[in-house]
Amino acid sequence: MRRAEPWLALAGAAALVVVAVAAPWLRFILTLALAKGIAVLGILLLLRAGQVSFGHAMYAAIGAYVVAFAAPSMGDVLVLLPLAMLAAGVVGLVIGVFITRYREIFFSMLNLALSMVLYSLLEKFYAITKGSDGIRVAPLRIAGMAMDGPMAAWVMFATAMVVAAMFWWVARRYLVSPMGEALAGIKTRETRLEFMGVSARGVLLVAYVLSALMAGAAGAIIAMTTRHVTPLLAYWTSSGELVFIAILGGAGGVLGPFLGAVTYELIRVYAAAAFADIWQMALGLALLGVILFAPGGVWGVIAGLLRRARVT
Amino acid sequence: MSVLLEARGLRLAFGGVKAADGIDLAVMRGEFLAIIGPNGAGKTTFINMTTGYLRPQGGSIHYDGEEITGLAPRAIVKRGIGRSFQLPQLFTEHTVLQNAALAIAARRGVWQPFAPLLSVGVIDEARELLSRFGLDGIRESRADTLNEGARKLADIAMAVALRPRLLLMDEPTSGVAASEKMAVVETLARVLREAEVTAVFVEHDMDVVERFSDRVAVWSQGRILALGPPGEVLRDPEVLREVIGVAAPHA
Ligand SMILES: Nc1ncnc2c1ncn2[C@@H]1O[C@H](COP(=O)(O)OP(=O)(O)OP(=O)(O)O)[C@@H](O)[C@H]1O
Numbered sequence: 139m140r141r142a143e144p145w146l147a148l149a150g151a152a153a154l155v156v157v158a159v160a161a162p163w164l165r166f167i168l169t170l171a172l173a174k175g176i177a178v179l180g181i182l183l184l185l186r187a188g189q190v191s192f193g194h195a196m197y198a199a200i201g202a203y204v205v206a207f208a209a210p211s212m213g214d215v216l217v218l219l220p221l222a223m224l225a226a227g228v229v230g231l232v233i234g235v236f237i238t239r240y241r242e243i244f245f246s247m248l249n250l251a252l253s254m255v256l257y258s259l260l261e262k263f264y265a266i267t268k269g270s271d272g273i274r275v276a277p278l279r280i281a282g283m284a285m286d287g288p289m290a291a292w293v294m295f296a297t298a299m300v301v302a303a304m305f306w307w308v309a310r311r312y313l314v315s316p317m318g319e320a321l322a323g324i325k326t327r328e329t330r331l332e333f334m335g336v337s338a339r340g341v342l343l344v345a346y347v348l349s350a351l352m353a354g355a356a357g358a359i360i361a362m363t364t365r366h367v368t369p370l371l372a373y374w375t376s377s378g379e380l381v382f383i384a385i386l387g388g389a390g391g392v393l394g395p396f397l398g399a400v401t402y403e404l405i406r407v408y409a410a411a412a413f414a415d416i417w418q419m420a421l422g423l424a425l426l427g428v429i430l431f432a433p434g435g436v437w438g439v440i441a442g443l444l445r446r447a448r449v450t
Numbered sequence: 451m452s453v454l455l456e457a458r459g460l461r462l463a464f465g466g467v468k469a470a471d472g473i474d475l476a477v478m479r480g481e482f483l484a485i486i487g488p489n490g491a492g493k494t495t496f497i498n499m500t501t502g503y504l505r506p507q508g509g510s511i512h513y514d515g516e517e518i519t520g521l522a523p524r525a526i527v528k529r530g531i532g533r534s535f536q537l538p539q540l541f542t543e544h545t546v547l548q549n550a551a552l553a554i555a556a557r558r559g560v561w562q563p564f565a566p567l568l569s570v571g572v573i574d575e576a577r578e579l580l581s582r583f584g585l586d587g588i589r590e591s592r593a594d595t596l597n598e599g600a601r602k603l604a605d606i607a608m609a610v611a612l613r614p615r616l617l618l619m620d621e622p623t624s625g626v627a628a629s630e631k632m633a634v635v636e637t638l639a640r641v642l643r644e645a646e647v648t649a650v651f652v653e654h655d656m657d658v659v660e661r662f663s664d665r666v667a668v669w670s671q672g673r674i675l676a677l678g679p680p681g682e683v684l685r686d687p688e689v690l691r692e693v694i695g696v697a698a699p700h701a
């Protein structure tokens with residue numbers, strides 16, 4: 139399975155490019171899906187340790203607002219993206235030092251609480267953030283070149299692809315490293331880690347900061363793609379969406395978040411077109427279906443099919 | 451022989467229960483010290499205090515000339531004290547090989563985010579370790595599928611992988627089939643002697659105690675009732691009456 143995965147990733151990437159060329163209006167949707175997939179990858183790291191964050195949209199919001207604030211003075215994608223990641227990573231480190239003392243429901247709820255604090259700050263400090271109106275992102279450049287019209291859309295699509303590929307590779311290596319396996323050990327036998335001389339908190343903190351970096355990158359891409367940021371990015375429903383996608387895509391493999399995000403966005407678009415007011419129901423049914431019939435998510439289904447194909 | 455671990459006047463009560471009521475014990479470098487005593491005597495509590503899992507309410511623990519009372523488990527492990535558990539503490543969703551590898555990686559330094567856990571060097575050492583414990587056959591089994599005896603051995607193997615100088619084992623043979631018990635202890639004792647590990651082990655099987663311990667400490671209601679060579683202690687009428695009579699193997 140591990141050997142088939144890069145090929146699967148490559149095939150998936152190729153399919154996305156084909157769709158983006160054939161149906162330009164989907165390109166925007168797919169860019170957002172890739173960005174969300176990156177954030178969900180961060181959720182997946184924490185899930186490995188058995189921890190669910192219901193507040194990770196806050197790091198996406200941090201990345202997005204960094205882009206909105208910095209774009210007028212240094213509007214280059216290649217500057218904004220690392221800057222957004224850095225900001226999210228630093229905040230993730232500060233919060234992480236405190237939050238990695240907690241587990242399970244406390245971990246989930248503290249993340250939720252902090253994300254709602256950020257949401258209210260973004261909403262209340264109108265003078266700086268323009269409150270719930272949000273901020274329009276100033277025109278962007280890439281490597282010094284101005285970005286406009288379809289070219290901008292392609293640049294953001296490509297950026298999302300490259301960043302997704304990069305984090306996919308990082309997560310893949312990380313999860314089978316001693317640190318990644320120790321992370322999974324937090325879920326099953328945290329005391330043992332301590333009695334092996336390993337700081338479980340330290341192990342979880344690394345994952346937490348990595349997940350904040352990923353969410354920060356996702357938020358930056360979303361901001362640069364939609365060119366508009368609002369406090370809703372930090373709202374708890376946005377965090378819930380990330381967890382939803384993690385379950386839909388499946389936590390068993392690092393491709394899961396991307397499969398989940400693309401599935402999620404496509405269901406959303408087509409269900410909204412087909413049923414207008416009740417499109418959330420389609421998402422709900424999809425999640426219900428996954429939990430009842432495919433607990434491994436979309437990734438679990440694909441992995442199962444591949445395994446069967448190999449056996450026969 | 452010099453003292454490696456010394457407990458002085460350890461006290462710890464849970465509500466009204468005195469799990470440690472003035473424990474004085476010196477463990478000598480290189481010896482195998484058995485702890486026996488009835489259920490609830492405070493044997494596990496002693497190991498928990500020594501390894502930093504519980505903080506004594508009174509008294510002190512010195513290891514290798516340094517006071518370690520109340521240090522965190524991690525700090526104590528780093529000083530060379532390892533332990534295994536009465537209830538095996540394995541990473542249940544990992545294979546036996548991965549469990550061993552994680553322990554080896556923990557010793558070498560776990561802070562490598564990009565090298566695989568199962569690198570060639572670690573795999574070789576993990577395999578060698580598991581074969582010393584006779585666990586080759588179940589290397590690829592997930593830890594939560596093992597029987598009690600195998601889980602016990604894997605648990606001890608993980609402690610040994612850390613290369614401790616002092617190893618505290620809580621009922622290492624409970625759950626190991628009676629027919630295999632002596633062979634298992636034989637292997638374990640050889641592994642520990644080769645590595646010059648000082649061992650303290652809680653044991654309910656008097657045959658094992660008789661054969662493998664240099665000294666025996668008899669626990670009763672948070673106190674040490676008797677201490678000495680097994681030949682003497684296990685024949686002491688008071689010990690026989692107080693402890694061995696009620697300490698029939700309970701596993
Ligand atoms: N964490 C705890 N909280 C409350 N009581 C405890 C705790 N740990 C131990 N005890 C109590 O302290 C006493 C000593 O327990 P301990 O586990 O040390 O006994 P033991 O000699 O290891 O017994 P066994 O042979 O059954 O393992 C018991 O009465 C036990 O119920």
Ligand SMILES: [Mg+2]
Binds near residue numbers: 493494495536620
């Ligand atoms: Mg006990």
